Amino acid sequence: MNTTVWQTLIIMLVAMVFLAVFNSSSLQTWSFDLQPSPVNDVISLNAERWHILMEEVGAAGITEAIRETFSEMTGAF
Amino acid sequence: MLFPTVDFALFFILVFAVSWFLVKLPAMRKHFLLLASYVFYGWWDWRFCGLLGLNALINYCAARCVSGAKSEGKRKLWVGIGVALNLAILATFKYLDWFMQSLSDLLIAVGLERDVPLFDLILPVGISFFTFQGISYVVDVYRRKIEAERSPFEVALYISFFPQLVAGPIVRAAEFIPQLKKPPVLTSKMAAFGMVLILVGVFKKMIVANYLATLYVDEIFFDPASQTSLDLLLGVYGYAIQIYCDFSGYSDIAIGVAALLGYRFNVNFDQPYRASSLQDFWRRWHISLSSWLRDYLYIPLGGNKGGVIKTYRNLLLTMLLGGIWHGAAWTFVIWGLIHGGVLAVERAILNGRQSAGNFATKLLGILFTFHVVCLAWIFFRSETLDTALAYIAGFGAFSAELSTVTPFILSLIVATMVFQFTPANLLQRAGDWMERAGALPRATVFVVGLLLIQWVAPNDVAPFIYFQF
Numbered sequence A: 001m002n003t004t005v006w007q008t009l010i011i012m013l014v015a016m017v018f019l020a021v022f023n024s025s026s027l028q029t030w031s032f033d034l035q036p037s038p039v040n041d042v043i044s045l046n047a048e049r050w051h052i053l054m055e056e057v058g059a060a061g062i063t064e065a066i067r068e069t070f071s072e073m074t075g076a077f
Numbered sequence B: 001m002l003f004p005t006v007d008f009a010l011f012f013i014l015v016f017a018v019s020w021f022l023v024k025l026p027a028m029r030k031h032f033l034l035l036a037s038y039v040f041y042g043w044w045d046w047r048f049c050g051l052l053g054l055n056a057l058i059n060y061c062a063a064r065c066v067s068g069a070k071s072e073g074k075r076k077l078w079v080g081i082g083v084a085l086n087l088a089i090l091a092t093f094k095y096l097d098w099f100m101q102s103l104s105d106l107l108i109a110v111g112l113e114r115d116v117p118l119f120d121l122i123l124p125v126g127i128s129f130f131t132f133q134g135i136s137y138v139v140d141v142y143r144r145k146i147e148a149e150r151s152p153f154e155v156a157l158y159i160s161f162f163p164q165l166v167a168g169p170i171v172r173a174a175e176f177i178p179q180l181k182k183p184p185v186l187t188s189k190m191a192a193f194g195m196v197l198i199l200v201g202v203f204k205k206m207i208v209a210n211y212l213a214t215l216y217v218d219e220i221f222f223d224p225a226s227q228t229s230l231d232l233l234l235g236v237y238g239y240a241i242q243i244y245c246d247f248s249g250y251s252d253i254a255i256g257v258a259a260l261l262g263y264r265f266n267v268n269f270d271q272p273y274r275a276s277s278l279q280d281f282w283r284r285w286h287i288s289l290s291s292w293l294r295d296y297l298y299i300p301l302g303g304n305k306g307g308v309i310k311t312y313r314n315l316l317l318t319m320l321l322g323g324i325w326h327g328a329a330w331t332f333v334i335w336g337l338i339h340g341g342v343l344a345v346e347r348a349i350l351n352g353r354q355s356a357g358n359f360a361t362k363l364l365g366i367l368f369t370f371h372v373v374c375l376a377w378i379f380f381r382s383e384t385l386d387t388a389l390a391y392i393a394g395f396g397a398f399s400a401e402l403s404t405v406t407p408f409i410l411s412l413i414v415a416t417m418v419f420q421f422t423p424a425n426l427l428q429r430a431g432d433w434m435e436r437a438g439a440l441p442r443a444t445v446f447v448v449g450l451l452l453i454q455w456v457a458p459n460d461v462a463p464f465i466y467f468q469f
Helices: A003-022 A024-032 A038-057 A059-076 B006-021 B026-042 B046-068 B072-109 B127-142 B152-160 B173-181 B188-222 B229-260 B278-284 B287-298 B308-326 B330-350 B359-381 B385-395 B407-419 B426-437 B439-456
Strands: none
Touching: A003 A024, A003 A038, A003 A059, A003 B006, A003 B188, A003 B439, A024 A038, A024 A059, A024 B006, A038 A059, A059 B407, A059 B439, B006 B026, B026 B046, B026 B152, B046 B072, B046 B127, B046 B152, B072 B127, B127 B152, B127 B173, B127 B287, B152 B173, B188 B229, B188 B407, B188 B426, B188 B439, B229 B359, B229 B385, B229 B407, B278 B287, B278 B330, B278 B359, B287 B308, B308 B330, B330 B359, B330 B385, B359 B385, B426 B439
């Protein structure tokens, strides 16, 4: 793999991590929509734990605050 | 699988990594991409992977038969069989129930009521797109533009390659299959441009199209009779922007994703609402479909070679069939007739000249074209013909109150219209900047951009409009 491929892969992985951190509620919602199966149950459980952790560290709160502010802005203007 | 979802993000990172890991094993890479494309398609409904495989097999065999035929007559026969089989599959899934229902209505109208069976067939996602790709492959082999492929897997990959599989762009075999023969390369220019396109596409879909649909357009089109004239006008402007952002957003993501895998697709939308004539509009809107219709329908019908009347007939027929391609409904028929009719009238008036002229003429042309397109969108978007007619009748009330539109919605419409008049190579320039800026700024723009979009986008992802076709 050449340098550009590595760089692109890293950029995409970093984007995924950031989205998982700041958008953990979407990750949780996504996991709840998976078909029930032993593997998906584990994914759902971990997505839920992850979201709780992100709430505790405040990352999920940032997202909520931004969403709320934007929602108020779009409603108002 | 929808593009801007967790499923697709995980899928694509895996496909990206494995496909570039296999770059020195081209045959295996192609098999892997084929498998990935079937997983992408099967995510929606596994049963239809068989249909996709059948389509590839038919086109592979038809092209081989065309290529191996000893006489011109036999070549013509095989291409005819290939095209007919493609159209038969499309017609079965897309038009059979409509035909049976229309037959039943007709029998009732003439007093011969019969129980006509309806099959309730599920429309396979993307069938119109992969059917057109299959036809273009067989016809291009017949026209000796490309050689018939020896490997059925390459034909299957061309037809089912996941970035363009379900909603285009309609890629030509002559453009894509030669790319499969060369070792793929991901240059920093392609990577930067791919990321810009993905960001822009996600923004258009997640922000502009989704907000316009959920906060305004759906409500206006749900019950046009209860809307004021001004709301109806803004409603159709909103839909014009929504469908542009929805569809061109999908195309942008598809082209960007293909670029990251090392393949080039042609641009599919080129600021269509800046068009100063309808002919110009069709050079900018869904370019892969309009050029497909031109090369495989309008020109075989005779194009502009058989005199004035035949040219108008061919224009009308091409757009009519283009309308029916979208679905079996009278609304799509009228959409096609409006486009075909105005194209014919425009041709008669302009007689081949572009409406360049002075600034005022150009502005008039842009306004006229945009409003013709909007008129056709009313039929395109309405669930039934009656709804569309009620929508148009609503303009006659001349009621000027605005009941539901907000400044936010207006700003989305205005901003997207302004974007139509920015320099045509703006995205290319953004890609060039991303390339020159280096890996860290590129990463920052991509990550922060995606994060911002996710933060402000509505929670639910509405399906892309063109999935239904």
